[in-house]
Amino acid sequence: KPAVKTSVARPAGKPSVAKVYVGNASWYGEAFRSRRTASGERFNPDRSTIASRHLPFGTQVRVTYLRTGRSAVARVTDRGPFVRGRIIDCSEGLARQIGLRNAGTGKVKVEVLKHRR
Numbered sequence: 001k002p003a004v005k006t007s008v009a010r011p012a013g014k015p016s017v018a019k020v021y022v023g024n025a026s027w028y029g030e031a032f033r034s035r036r037t038a039s040g041e042r043f044n045p046d047r048s049t050i051a052s053r054h055l056p057f058g059t060q061v062r063v064t065y066l067r068t069g070r071s072a073v074a075r076v077t078d079r080g081p082f083v084r085g086r087i088i089d090c091s092e093g094l095a096r097q098i099g100l101r102n103a104g105t106g107k108v109k110v111e112v113l114k115h116r117r
Contacts, residue, residue: 015060018114021087025063025108027100029092037078048072048097051080051089055112062111063090068099073113 029045037043039057050061055076064071074094081089088110095101100108 015113023087027095045092048074051078065098
């Protein structure tokens with residue numbers, strides 16, 4: 001009887017951090033609802049997304065607002081910000097999750113997540 005090989009799928013585990021950026025962020029929201037983002041998808045301000053000038057579309061990041069210490073995972077769907085001194089623009093939903101919404105702008109840490117296979 002031939003030997004039968006079986007494989008067990010391993011859970012992907014926690015993602016590792018590929019790169020870290022620290023700088024100022026702002027947010028954008030309702031005024032852009034349903035408009036097409038640079039990636040071609042429609043903007044939903046309630047989702048956790050960001051605009052980045054350099055990171056590829058679809059990249060997952062963990063954004064931490066340094067004032068509150070709160071963080072959330074988001075995905076790059078748009079290009080920006082186009083204001084000097086800012087490294088990302090957050091969707092309103094993401095800004096709400098991390099406590100940045102009322103402040104408008106603030107210093108964040110952006111960790112580029114690399115998923116293990």
